[in-house]
Amino acid sequence: MRELTKVFEHATVDPKWYAYWEELGAFRASPASDRPVFSMVLPPPNVTGWLHIGHALNQTLPDIVARWKRMQGYDVLWLPGTDHAGIATQNVVEKQLAKENKTRHDLGREAFEARVWEWVKQSHGTITSQMRQLGSSVDWSRERFTLDESLSRAVRRVFVTLYKERLIYRGTYLVSWCPRCRTALSDLEVVHKDTAGKLYRIRYPYADGDGGVVVATTRPETMLGDTAVAVHPDDERYRALSERVIRLPVIGREIRFIRDEFVDPEFGTGAVKVTPAHDPNDFEMGRRHELAAISVIDEDGKMTAEAGPYVGRDRFDARRALVEQLDAEGLLVGVDEHIHSVGHCQRCRAVVEPLLSTQWFVKIRPLADRALEVVDQQKTRFVPANWTRTYNDWMTNIHDWCISRQLWWGHRIPAWYCDDCSEIVVSEETPSACACGGSLRQDTDVLDTWFSSGLWPFSTMGWPDSTRDLARYYPTTLLITAHDIIFFWVARMMMLGVRFAGDVPFKTVYITSLVRDAHGQKMSKSKGNVVDPLKLIGEIGADAFRFTLAALASPGMDISLSEGRLCGYRQFINKIWNASRFVLINLPETLTERPAVPRSAGLDVIHRWMLHRASELADEIGTALEEFRFDVAADRLYHAFWHEYADWYIELVKPHLQAEGTRRDTAIAVLLEVHDRFLRLLHPFIPFVTEEIWQALPRRPEDGRAVDTSRQTITLARFPEPVSEWDDSEAVDVVELLQEVITTIRTVRSEWGVPPSRKVTVVIEASFESEWEVLRTNADSITHLASLESLEFADHVPRDPDTVRRVVRNFQVHIPLAGIVDRSKETERVRKNLNKLVKQRESLRARLSNRAFVERAAPAVVDEARAKEQAIGQHQVKLEQILAELGG
């Protein structure tokens, strides 16, 4: 036992306990144990810098679960790690180089990679330190990085296997290309934004000179690559034109006129220019009609030689110039304002260009079908369940996945090309030479970073080897992640996990919300509303921060980080701290072990009530956590600790602590038991402060023992369960009565401005002595909590105009306030109360006299209404008496 400091100093306390937990190996999974398994993987943060507030939520919620399960006796594996984050990390380092006026090409591939590794090392340190500050109870001994050799081996194994199954192929298709990053992107990496643009109507003259057809386009510069003009097959307007040839302006190329179902006759002129090399729809049309695909924009976003006079010009520059030229030639028929969706690079915001390019793809349909199947069979469950639809819709409409990136940072594609023949060797190990004897060159591209993330749940456990971890912890029990990476990550893990690890990667996915600022705005650096979790932790401590996140984590709702709430929960931590100090200073010096709680049957009603509530609370918290209702659990704990335990029980128990002998011993035993249970229930949410307090309190030698040591930690103590022997509805009823009486007296005192220093003697009036017995037994509690001189009982109290009378159930509470009470004001008050009662009673009577209600409503509801009506009736009679005697 130790004393607690006056205030909780999280800055010094938190790191101390985290180090202690690590030293004890408290977070280490124990594959050799016979305990039931609970496993999770941490969504690996990108090693691009530091954790933001969204990460904080996605560490806190699983940490609550991990700590809770660990305390329940599960063998918990929570596997941490980081993601190399190919394009994101490369961009960060390239930006650093740019400040030195360098590009990655100045360094060369090898030196550049070394430079990235340097950055990664530093960033990794920042991230893991942040995780420790947050209290994340991960198993650091199993930490992984997506570029670890063992994970890279898994990547190669998967690539080669899919290639052999023809589920990975290489080909030339239209892909989304970022001219700034100079790499291909997957569909998901293209962010579409509605943009105000222009719709240009351009006349394409017929080759034989007279007239022409007007087409509409938002991207005139691509017309230089047009190879046809298309109309809908049923479009009457163009019936006669099928034989005519069109001469493309500027370039002068003669192009065909085609009919295709794709064309919407309602849009524009019903005629559309076809550019197979720069538009996905046109690409498809081009295939259907065997059109040539002419690339007029290159990988840097500049016009190619095919663009004739525009060669070398930037695509947007070319657009402006071309429109001018068309206008000058009288071919620009009109320009309309037009809002349309423009694709931007997720990482650098540059406008993405559809380009014809040779890339590697995953043929996704077969993988997606199985991923749909397993969710349909409920092998994996989404919570909240409505995310299932989002997942299903995406999986159903999925397109092949472009997995090659023209980057330097990432897993090199395990494909080699022969210099001498056209052979492509795809192999896990570096091949020495081609079968033809020619020398081989490895593909210079790397894989999409999500390709390796998609293997995370099993690659981290040693796959493709058959490891003990894999056998024991895969499939994982639960994944907690935010909804913004359902497609990027969750869906890919499902497809690859089912295919390669032989089972779903997780049985349940809990999808969290995104964290926004106090006004519900998405946090972004440009808006300047980004909240740094470390700053918050510094200010209010990790515990208060975590508790706030938990309390605000209502399913399906994005979280607005409200300052008021943060502050309120910081004060909650303070409340816990001070209540604990109170408990500690009341303990006898000699007490070294937490004493057993006496059988509840003979205890005072306040103890019985508190034990009952403690038991009930364990049930409530357990249920809430089972349902991932972190918000409900936090709210219940907050209310129970503060407004039941601290406000009532601790206050009620104070006189007992002043006593001696059994009365005091009993109070201490119950107080300690309940306090200990609260700490354990709270620990998953606020690990640091609870450990600090728990360590200071007396406990039993067997509590929370770390493996092979005598050292104890609340982290390994048992999570409280309901205790059926403590069920006691009678005690609840009595304490509620006490609370009503006390509150009534307090309210009267407050209403009439009676200072706490003025002790009054209150008389409780009830018709029969047997009725007041229960109050008399607890008279000291009432006296204490209502600041009374004393409490007396009588079957009749003489009426006195200077005494305020209030009705509580079947009691009348007489509060003498000579010299204070203004009778007309008191009359007003009583009348107001009476009016309220009459209104309530009228509404109840109306209901009860409605035959339909009595016949159709549930009997319990009817009974309840009857009882209430009666009680109000009695109350009303008494108030009317009081009013009459007041002369009202």
Place this chain on the structure above:
RNA sequence: GGGCGGUUAGCUCAGGGGUAGAGCACCGGUUUUACACGCCGGCUGUCACAGGUUCAAAUCCUGUACCGCCCACCA
């Protein structure tokens, strides 16, 4: 165009068939020996709008409006 969520006290949000809750803010009292980051008391709402189902709707259904998010091959 499709999908999802939201609209409850001044603010941030719970709740969810029987007649409204929390934190913060606000008002009054209070330094009672754990806590003024406290204690005690109080005030605050046609639960977005319109229909419907029901004995009973803030709660279920339908529609409308507004806000937000996601998806989509809107030349």
